[in-house]
Amino acid sequence: MFQTFTETASPDQGPPRLAALRDKLAEAGLDGFLVPRADAHQGEYVAPRDDRLAWLTGFTGSAGWCVALGDRAAIFVDSRYRVQVKAQVAADFEKVDWPETSLADWIGAALPKGRLGFDPWLLSVEQHRTLSAKLPDVTLAPVGNLVDAIWPDQPDPPQGAVFAQPLELAGEAHQDKIARLAKDLTAGAAVITLPDSIAWLLNIRGSDIPRNPVPHGFAVLHGDGRVTLYMDAAKLADLGDHLGDKVTLRAPGDFLGDLAALEGKVQIDPATCPVAVAEALNDPEEAPDPCLLPKARKNAAELEGTRAAHLRDALAMVRFLAWLDLQPPGSLTEIAVVQKLEEERRATNALRDISFETISGAGPNGAIVHYRVTENTDRKVQDGELLLVDSGGQYVDGTTDITRTIAIGDPGAEETEAFTRVLKGMIAVSRLRFPKGLAGRDIDPFARVALWEAGLDYGHGTGHGVGAYLSVHEGPQRIARTGTVPLEPGMILSNEPGFYREGAYGIRIENLIAVEMAPKLYGQTVAEMLQFETLTWVPIDRRLIDPNLLTADERNWLNDYHRRVHELLTPHLDAATGQWLSDACSVI
Template identity: 60%
Template structure:
């Protein structure tokens, strides 16, 4: 059970907290301090103890950072959060469009006479710091590692998480930890590396077949690990978390207190592999010339799911799809204006909780109606909770953490009679989603090579969206998992077994939002009938099954092949989900999936 902590600054709290931080700047003789949304493990999600950015600024997005100087405090956010940040921060904080505006260039502009900007070496990676320092060359502005100034002023900072870990059953993992460690150790040997430092929790949790609950919605246990070329592992995790797991971990895994991590690094013989984009700066500094840059050894093997993990994910998606259909049928029976966003969120969680395999939801449910739907990562609060009115579109993005898999699905639902412009935009989003779902592509291509296919119908109408087309998803692990993505900046080749989301969208600020999302798994493509294959191909297998709102579709804007795909998909939804829902929901489902 997670203890609730208040970590978000209300607008009126931001100015005094910023003033207290600036007092610490004076004490440290600094001209600024960097506050990322990060922890020492460099995962995407952080525990309440590490929500420094939200506590200081009020901004609750899952990515971004603040550069607090004497005269200005910039809050850097990407396109997903441009609308959200304006509603959450006090006027003393200045939203900065990132990555269009780089931190290095911004610091040079704000500190024309030079200056010293502090940063916590546990919360930044060598890659991040090197990029900024390169941009600052010749400016007189320097970065300096220092203690965390936010921790000094945060009087009621929540303690670090200490939730117990548990063994992940072999029937869901599909491979023993010993086999994983042996396989990866051999690759270290082949690379000439004596060991590898692993700081990402989902990586060493996957390696050791354990799961935890140190972060809400993410089944990971915090810690650090060193994998040796012998297959042995030194695990730096509080013993209290691992009580009862001694036999599961075995003799090849040695547990140490987390406080011993840095001194253990001092004793490692090189070469020691570290990843420039995930280890903290302090790790690289401690290893010095014994360190060599390389990939996290767990990242790619973890991303390429084995058959047990894929089967578990497929089974979880069927049960999850049934819960979502129960919600959608209930929602369709309500009168416009009678429900609020929080009621939808609560009802959906009730439907999911009927599954005993559900451990948690996989992220905070997004239920944005009308203008709130245009906030891409909207999270309803008491202040923003809105009624679902006639003519609204409801963006419902949600998922579950099940013992056998992680789900993430988005549907956009018409409330009453939708506006014509919204129907046209919805159909373009759907066309892009279908185009990606139907795709076959040659082996060796990455997300950057194919993601434009999901945007093309929108581009033809002069429209687009400011998030990636898709992200990787774990197997009862993080709902956002690398290294694979459907993104113009991802050069990681897609491989069989990888699970990704396919989620094009469209957002009109102040009016409505649209997103349609299914999870897909990469498979080797079968030969086409009568075809003469020129090269090996890959294709998608769909994991998510729930109706797509036909009331929002303009059939004339869909090509015949897309209509055929949708009708076939809806027939599969009825076949797979129909036997799992109540009789009343089955009647609704039959109508919702009627051929277009």
């Protein structure tokens, strides 16, 4: 259930697997084949069976593509993974910076004409449309999955048990959600493919995807307030009569045939609907997944549960940090750090799972944004290094995600300045008041100004949406240059600016925040303003802060934050840990 540290693939396995794939290309009369990191449900996370990109190339990141041609192959990764991909993927695969170089631009140059195969379950309608428009002389050929054909020990499809999310935590009965969303449909029905959308709509959770409590399945929301759920009945054996008479269960094998029989317009989300699904429909109409925004706007029960989960998680984090400070430099490895932190979360007796593979990066490994320690990469945490720990827990009442960067021994002046500038950005977002209607792209620059002033920046977004005992990455809201969805009360996001010096160190500070209405100020002319509620209550390493770089307002925010951390957590700690916390929360 919890984290393991073995390699899932290695660079030397990539070339022979690529050669086997090319043999299949020749047999099928194709000039190339697309391998996305995706499954038929088009969510961010995939089950081991669907992790084809990792199996073929060795790359274990959460986003990317491979294009395999007869004489060339390339792997496309974004800025989070450009250090990681060098270590994981053989030189047979060109490393392409994506999205700076688009998939279509690279294919157009490498394959001006020809037949490019793809699995129609793994390409969304939107992705297919973009490629088709930009590659007029390339035929996109839907075929069976050629990676599956060469993967001899491919895992079986997941069959995790489904269970109900209690009403007191969900905050709204699923029958009421169904009725509410059905009324707003502009078509006669809507196809839902995202696992977390189905889980939220029906107040169920599952275990088909590691670290994410969601089940695999498909659903059709009908305009008359019914849902047809396509899921293996064996997974629902323990659910009892939870679904009720508004939900009809059908076998997954019936899905495409039932879609073809639907009359009238059927709504699909082009960003998440596979080509195979769209082609089965007689009259598809495009609109966003109807669950996305309602799921993102957490209700009072979901927010209260999230607050409780964060306090529980903060106590585990503080016990871990207090223990860490007692360990002599050089006595721990990255894996030992992960194991201790997981032990503290388990000790809460409320942990269902970790919310993602814990990132424990010491020194240069901290500069790998989504570093995952393995037995082969494990290194000691040495004196004078920074240790970046990004982790989280899945609790039945909420999902947590927190990053703390910790000084091991005495930090250098460069690291201290960079850390303080990252902290200034995190504080700027935390303190922000802004007019209702602004999106994440409008908020993102506030996290970067202090870094920009020193000629520094980071390549990832500042924040992602987070679910309520659902996926730790949840759309559609995000704080990033690409974040176009207006922020609304109830949305939970991460606030995690950073800085990374390749080959030396990484810095990231992350709290979760919730959007809320801001109280009206005297003389305010803006009709409605929003602000952020802080959800994460764990001290920030004062040894890495240069107070001279902080303004008075920033020092006040930090001191108030630490005062609140101390007040909330101290009553639940033993004397020794409480003393450590008191020192860690001292006034700056």
